[in-house]
Amino acid sequence: MRILIYAWEGIKIAFEALRSYKMRSLLTTLGIVIGVTTVITIVSLVQGLNKAFANQISAIGTDTLYISKMPWIIRSDKEWFSYRNRRNITVDYAKKIKQSATLVQAVSPVLMTRRSVKYAGTTAERVLVVGTNADHLITANALPEQGRFLMNSDVRHRKAVCVLGWDVAKALFTNVDPIGKRITVGGRKFKVIGVVEKKGSMFDFNMDNQVYIPIGIFQTAFGARWRSVDIQVKAISPAVIEDAEIELTGIMRRLRGLPPGKENDFAINKQSMLMDTYKNLTNVLWAVAIGVGAISLLVGGIGIMNILLVSVTERTREIGIRKAIGARKFDIMIQFLIESMMICALGVVIGLLVAIVVAKIIAATTPIPAAITLWIAALGIVFIVAIGLFFGIYPASKAARLNPIEALRYE
Amino acid sequence: MLIELKEIEKTYEIGTVQVPALKKINLTIAKNxxxxxxxxxxxxxxTLMNxxxxxxxxxxxxxxxxxNDVSAMTDDQLAEIRNREIGFVFQxxxxxxxxxxxxxxxxxxxxNGTPASQRKKMAQNALEKVGLADxxxxxxxxLSGGQRQRVAIARALVNNPSIILADEPTGNLDSRTGEEIMEIFETLHEVGNTIILVTHEEYIAEHSNRIIRLRDGLIERDEAMN
Structure with missing residues (x-):
């Protein structure tokens, strides 16, 4: 009860002090403002980036593995040259993997090229032509909205059929049902059997500007027999992705005839590789945020300590009066700690407001959805308490230790 | 007995020199x-007043x-005693x-943790007693000097202390205002308060019933007045 009464008195005194020295209080908080603004802006930026990145790569799927000659992330030319001479991966690997793997539900070999696509005088340029099999429906999540996707028989018999991506269908067919129409893909005739629903884009890559054809036809039509095939594998669930990777590695080594002790001459790529690389980048941002934040909060805290020491000296007589009429050491201590925390609170509030404005500007002018979340605000409160206490303790205990007789005599 | 001093000594150390300020003072002061x-x-x-x-x-x-033996109390215990037992009026x-x-x-x-509503009532009461309700x-x-000193007296009274301790309460006031303040002390004495006045003005001391004269850290004379 007593502590509550006195804490309230402390808050009133601190308000009074802040009001009496507006300019001084504001300047004192500047360090805290800069620190809080920096930290919170960078944190919200990183969170925004994380969200944006996770959205972008969500199409890759956490349950899908991509077997290739080369890994997605190559760190040097030297590495690239060593991968370049690896043996190609061929289409028949896909069938063999499907036969022997137990943790996978779909396996699709993929070859790609850019060609123009024509129908009745309309041309779509630089459409991505994807040669694949029926399992691509599952591995790439290419769900048909109209008609159907490629089936095993289409692939086995190398039928000249194609499934259109959403944007290609829209570009070539206006007010006409595309199903059953004959179009030209890279100079060859194909019959449209389906249209895949809209998939959106990943970074700058438009996943709807595609045409899917059986892989056998792709190889003969676009002269790609010498090219290495990529194999997309969908595990039976995201939970078994690591076991599936181990299983696939074993199968691939057997297919490649690699003796024990010899290094893999293929790569198994997955979403988490991109995520890891991305996280390494944002770690740098985190380090900057922590560094700048820590330094400016330290400077700000020392500023607060300094101004409190001035305040203690200025109010020596007041402290003497309070002690004479019954304030204990603890009461005086609390008074100055509260004042210290109020200055911090002012800084944190201003810093938060500035950071919110900055985040709004970032969100409005860039594609990064920067936003201040609740836990960042909670972090602000922790700052208030921690900095206010840490830098307030010395001036407050100095005030509490004053001798009342000398303090009363102070001019 | 309200106040009982037995062989009270106080020595200040200035550098290496010991300066005695009070030398074995014996003194008792009764209630009222x-x-x-x-x-x-x-x-x-x-020193004695402190x-x-x-x-x-x-x-x-x-x-x-x-x-209560206050000679061996800690700073915080003394603070509580000051709060409860003593009302200060300063020059x-x-x-x-x-x-x-x-x-x-x-x-x-x-x-002392009095709730806000009660606090306000008590403070208003004390201010009314010294004639500052407005x-x-x-x-x-x-406020004028006299009014300020009356606020200070109200502050000294508000907690119903055992002693009102006034250190040259008229020192910064003109003689007419000083007389007004002394009248307040007299009234307080009449209603049962114990008052200790520190002064070097003879005519101020004459308001009291007992004058204790100090010289060189000793009680020189302790006489009752009429």
Whole structure:
């Protein structure tokens, strides 16, 4: 009860002090403002980036593995040259993997090229032509909205059929049902059997500007027999992705005839590789945020300590009066700690407001959805308490230790 | 007995030199006495007042206040004694400059945890007793010297202390205002308060019933007045 009464008195005194020295209080908080603004802006930026990145790569799927000659992330030319001479991966690997793997539900070999696509005088340029099999429906999540996707028989018999991506269908067919129409893909005739629903884009890559054809036809039509095939594998669930990777590695080594002790001459790529690389980048941002934040909060805290020491000296007589009429050491201590925390609170509030404005500007002018979340605000409160206490303790205990007789005599 | 000093000594150390300020003082003051402590500067009267007011502790001897031995108390225990037992009135008023009269008078009650509503009532009451009912929301710089000292007296009264300890209460006032303040003390004495007055003015001391004269750290004379 007593502590509550006195804490309230402390808050009133601190308000009074802040009001009496507006300019001084504001300047004192500047360090805290800069620190809080920096930290919170960078944190919200990183969170925004994380969200944006996770959205972008969500199409890759956490349950899908991509077997290739080369890994997605190559760190040097030297590495690239060593991968370049690896043996190609061929289409028949896909069938063999499907036969022997137990943790996978779909396996699709993929070859790609850019060609123009024509129908009745309309041309779509630089459409991505994807040669694949029926399992691509599952591995790439290419769900048909109209008609159907490629089936095993289409692939086995190398039928000249194609499934259109959403944007290609829209570009070539206006007010006409595309199903059953004959179009030209890279100079060859194909019959449209389906249209895949809209998939959106990943970074700058438009996943709807595609045409899917059986892989056998792709190889003969676009002269790609010498090219290495990529194999997309969908595990039976995201939970078994690591076991599936181990299983696939074993199968691939057997297919490649690699003796024990010899290094893999293929790569198994997955979403988490991109995520890891991305996280390494944002770690740098985190380090900057922590560094700048820590330094400016330290400077700000020392500023607060300094101004409190001035305040203690200025109010020596007041402290003497309070002690004479019954304030204990603890009461005086609390008074100055509260004042210290109020200055911090002012800084944190201003810093938060500035950071919110900055985040709004970032969100409005860039594609990064920067936003201040609740836990960042909670972090602000922790700052208030921690900095206010840490830098307030010395001036407050100095005030509490004053001798009342000398303090009363102070001019 | 309200106040009992037994062989109270106080020695200050200035560098390596020991300066005795009080030398084995024996003194008793009963409830509802009106005592003046007099003496030239350097006689030890300020030191005695600080010890009586529990602002300072003696180097030797025993001080019992209301049968409590306060000689060996900690700083915080002394603070509580000051809050409960002693009301100070200073020469320079010592009011908080940014607080209004009401808040200044409430201050001792804040430190003993009196709830806000009760605090306000008690402070208003005390201000009415010193005739300042119409100045409750004025700050010290909006009041005359006499009014400021009356606020200080109200602050000293508000907690119903055992002793009112006034250190040159008229020192900063003109003689007419000084007389007004002394009348307030007289009234307080009549209604049962114990008052200890420190002064070097003979005509101020004459308001009391008992004058204790100090010289060189010793009681020179202790006489009852009529």
């Amino acid at each position: 006495e009106y005592v003046a402590i007099m003496g030239p500067s350097g006689s030890g009267k300020s 010890i009586l007011g529990c602002l300072d502790t003696a180097s030797g001897g025993v001080y019992s206040l209301n049968d 320079t008023f010592n009011l908080l400059p940014r607080a209004n009269s009401l808040h200044n008078v409430e201050l001792p009650l804040i430190y 100045r409750m929301h004025h700050r010290p710089n909006e």
